[in-house]
Each structure stands twice: as structure tokens, then as C-alpha cells.
Amino acid sequence: MPLIKVTCQACGIDGELNNNIELDEEADFFMCHSHTDYSGAEVHALFCFSCGSINAASLDSKEELKYLLTYKLDGLDLEKWCIEKKVSSIAIKKLKKHHYLE
Ligand SMILES: [Zn+2]
Structure with a gap:
């Protein structure tokens, strides 16, 4: 799978992802599946x-991201979001290390 180029729509930092948190442990982002939108497109969340x-984006057939919206969650809301999106334990650990989660 090719690397996915990511640019945070809030702060402008960019990076490349394998879409695999185990491979992307040092990256500035992690990506997880968010939901399927009304048109059937898979929407991913990039933290x-x-x-x-959190940048919500859909991935087109050329593995390019189309950004939909950017939002921020903190504390309990972020914790709930992680459970809802089934965020991997590696990503949770990293969120804690960066003090986004308690
Ligand atoms: Zn950012």
C-alpha cells in the first residue's frame, strides 16, 4: 500500500502514513476508520x-485524501471517541504520552 500524504487542516503540519499505527508509531498522525458517509464513501479520521x-477525510481511489472537516475533542469526549472508533491501544498509548488523554 502506498504512503498516504497527510496535511493537518488546522495547524498545517504534514506527514506520510502507511495507514498502520504499528508502522506509523513515530508519525505525527494516526488514522482510523470514522464512518461511511451518505454516498457510501469511507471516511477516515486523522488525529x-x-x-x-481530528481531520475527517475520505480516501479516493488514488489514495489521496479529500478533507471534509476538522474538529477538536478533549478529555472525556476524546476518550468516548476513541472507544466509538475502536482506536488501537498503540494509538491510545501515544495519545496519553502526548497528554491528549489522561
Ligand atoms: Zn494539527
Whole structure:
């Protein structure tokens, strides 16, 4: 799978992802599946470790991201979001290390 180019729509930092948290442990982002939108497109959530924003984006057939919206969650809301999106334990550990989660 090719690397996915990511740019945080809130702070502008960019990076490349394998879409695999185990491979992307040092990256400034992690990506997880968010939901399927009305048109059937898979929407992914990209968490930016630099500013704590979540970028919702769909991945097109050329593995390019189309950004939909950017939002921020904190504390309990972020914790709930992680459970809802089934965020991996590696990503949770990293969120804690960066003090986005208690
Ligand atoms: Zn950011």
C-alpha cells in the first residue's frame, strides 16, 4: 500500500502514513476508520499529534485524501471517541504520552 500524504487542516503540519499505527508509531498522525458517509464513501479520521485536531477525510481511489472537516475533542469526549472508533491501544498509548488523554 502506498504512503498516504497527510496535511493537518488546522495547524498545517504534514506527514506520510502507511495507514498502520504499528508502522506509523513515530508519525505525527494516526488514522482510523470514522464512518461511511451518505454516498457510501469511507471516511477516515486523522488525529494530529501536533495540535490535537481530528481531520475527517475520505480516501479516493488514488489514495489521496479529500478533507471534509476538522474538529477538536478533549478529555472525556476524546476518550468516548476513541472507544466509538475502536482506536488501537498503540494509538491510545501515544495519545496519553502526548497528554491528549489522561
Ligand atoms: Zn494539527
